[in-house]
Amino acid sequence: MRATHWLLVVALAGLSAGQMSCDNRKQGESAQASASEKMPQLTFAEKGIYDFGELTEGDTVEHSFEFTNTGEFPLIINNITASCGCTTPEWPREPVAPGAKGSIRVRFNSRGKQGEQNKTVTVFANTDPSMTDLQFKAMVNLKTDSTKTS
Structure with a gap:
């Protein structure tokens, strides 16, 4: 028992x-x-894919993706990578305080490109999730050679 x-x-x-x-x-x-x-939050002013429109091959264009840190702690952007070498990102290197605004400037060089271009820039930060993608597109028209004669 x-x-x-x-x-x-x-x-x-x-x-x-x-x-x-x-x-x-x-x-x-x-x-x-x-x-x-x-946690820090990257809240972007615009949604979706930014469209540069039509470009001529060789044009360089840029756009600033404006954001606000809508979290309660400082936002730290550790790194940003681009999907190709034709895209150059610039970002704030200092922490962005809660409620403060900032921007990520993206420069696209269309040299050697032709047709529809879709590019991604990935932001690595102390956010949840830790990666945020920004996207843009452009239609790159072939540069006409003005030195040719008929």
Whole structure:
């Protein structure tokens, strides 16, 4: 009979420990959700893909993607990468305070390009998620050679 009591006590202890671990998991998820809400947030003024329109091969154009840090902690942009060497990004190197505005300037050189161009610039920052993509497109028309005569 003592063995049955002992098994009952062990079973109840196991159930209690399992219940506490579920509560700890819920508390951890709640704390993580609360922290995520306070993380720095990149909120861009414009949505979607920026369109440079029609360009002539060899043109260099630029656009500034304006943003606001809508989080509760300073925003730090660690790095920005472009999908090709024809695109050069520039960004604030200092932390952007909560509520402050900033911009990411993207320069596109169409030399050697032809037709529809779709490019992506990836921002790496202390945000959640840590990567944000900016996109732009352009239609690059072939440069006509004015030195040719008919």
